[in-house]
Amino acid sequence: MAATRVAIVLGVLAIAGVMAEAQSPAARNISGAWVPMGGGRGADPKIAPPPATPIVLKPEYAKAYEARRTAEAEAVKRGEPVATPAILCLPYGMPRMMTVASYPLEILQTAGQVTIITEAFSEVRRVYVDQPQLPIDEVPPGFYGHSVGRWDGDTFVIDTVGIKPSVLSYNMLPHSDRMRITERMRLVTPDVLHDQITIEDPVVLEKPFTYTLGFRRLPDYKMVEFVCENNREYIDEQGRVRMRVGGSQK
Amino acid sequence: MSFRRITGSLVIAFSVLAGGARPALAHHSFSMFDQAAPITIAGVVTSVEWTNPHVYIELDLTEPVKGAKHWSIELGSPSILQRGGWKFNTVKKGDKVSALVSPLKNGDPGSLLTRITLPDGRVLGNGGPAGVGPGTTAPNAGAGASSTLGR
Numbered sequence: 300m301a302a303t304r305v306a307i308v309l310g311v312l313a314i315a316g317v318m319a320e321a322q323s324p325a326a327r328n329i330s331g332a333w334v335p336m337g338g339g340r341g342a343d344p345k346i347a348p349p350p351a352t353p354i355v356l357k358p359e360y361a362k363a364y365e366a367r368r369t370a371e372a373e374a375v376k377r378g379e380p381v382a383t384p385a386i387l388c389l390p391y392g393m394p395r396m397m398t399v400a401s402y403p404l405e406i407l408q409t410a411g412q413v414t415i416i417t418e419a420f421s422e423v424r425r426v427y428v429d430q431p432q433l434p435i436d437e438v439p440p441g442f443y444g445h446s447v448g449r450w451d452g453d454t455f456v457i458d459t460v461g462i463k464p465s466v467l468s469y470n471m472l473p474h475s476d477r478m479r480i481t482e483r484m485r486l487v488t489p490d491v492l493h494d495q496i497t498i499e500d501p502v503v504l505e506k507p508f509t510y511t512l513g514f515r516r517l518p519d520y521k522m523v524e525f526v527c528e529n530n531r532e533y534i535d536e537q538g539r540v541r542m543r544v545g546g547s548q549k
Numbered sequence: 550m551s552f553r554r555i556t557g558s559l560v561i562a563f564s565v566l567a568g569g570a571r572p573a574l575a576h577h578s579f580s581m582f583d584q585a586a587p588i589t590i591a592g593v594v595t596s597v598e599w600t601n602p603h604v605y606i607e608l609d610l611t612e613p614v615k616g617a618k619h620w621s622i623e624l625g626s627p628s629i630l631q632r633g634g635w636k637f638n639t640v641k642k643g644d645k646v647s648a649l650v651s652p653l654k655n656g657d658p659g660s661l662l663t664r665i666t667l668p669d670g671r672v673l674g675n676g677g678p679a680g681v682g683p684g685t686t687a688p689n690a691g692a693g694a695s696s697t698l699g700r
Contacts, residue, residue, distance in 0.1 A: 374580075375578060375580040376580075378580050378581050378582075378583070378654035378655070379580065379581060380577045380578040380579075380580050380581055381577075381578065383577070385576050385577065386576065386577050388576075388602065400629075401629070402628060403628075418628055419626075419628075523627055523628040523631060524601075524627075525601045525602075525626065525627075525628065526601055527601050527602050528600055528601060529598055529600035529601065529602075529603070529605070530576075530602055531603065531605065531621075531623070532576065532577050532602075540577055540581060541581075541655075542581065542621075542623065542653060542657070542659045543659075544620075544621040544653075544657050544658055544659035545607075545619065545621060545658075
């Protein structure tokens, strides 16, 4: 009986220890450079990001989105890349900036603020910690909106509003000025970070959807500058993407 | 919510398996290049532009290819190339090089690099895999690697 009691006490202490560890400074240290982590087949299920939930657009938006995606697929088959804002060197904005191909991003934690800097297009987000969110209608619509964050145990929760509708959402989805982005960032191991992103938009979406990005820590990585100064791709009068050949105009 | 509204909705079933989100392309897709019909071009480098969103090498060919004596080669970005073992001065004006490239489908003398052979015999691809540090040469950084990176 005494042995059982000792075991129970030890068990409780162990659980408490784990919880303390989860909320320790190490569990909240997400500063540093991170590179998108591939998932899919063969990925380690212990650290791979979980699959996205279904995305359900309202009918009036679904029809236009489907037509656009079909037209884009046909254009790609013809050898004409889709004319996206990135062709014009416009930055991605939220939420797409959080993963651009294999480009790293850097997270900096300072007093009262978490700053996220992406390598592709040198985009910058500022997340104000433990501050109240503004009403959507008080945020000037932009690429990054207004973000506030707070720690919930070992998870950094970010709330973002104020993304302008011309900034495409996840998978090139449309969105309204009512979109709200909730992120839950958490270290699943000391060197693997997950960013669980939930998109709410009562105008465009039937219901919110959630997807998760995975990142691997890049120790000692020095971020490379990215100024889009020499863009040889352009959109011609037919809306096709072309490459200018024969050297730059510099 | 009415039945009609539900059936009228589009459920977008992305083929996302265990991997979560699929990375976006950084600048543009590869579809304007004919990756099924690569060609080799060789000559003297007339300029190297170590810039974003892409690095470019201009080449005066020893022998014309597809009727053109001068070709442009598009590469990944400086970030992507550094991870594949490149430096900003790996290729210089005046270097004699040969390159395996995917030409533009529209017939213009422009192309996407698959791999390049430098004057000293080194062979470099078009970038490195995610997370590989600068100065580390990717052993298989050819067409396969470049097709998933930095675009």
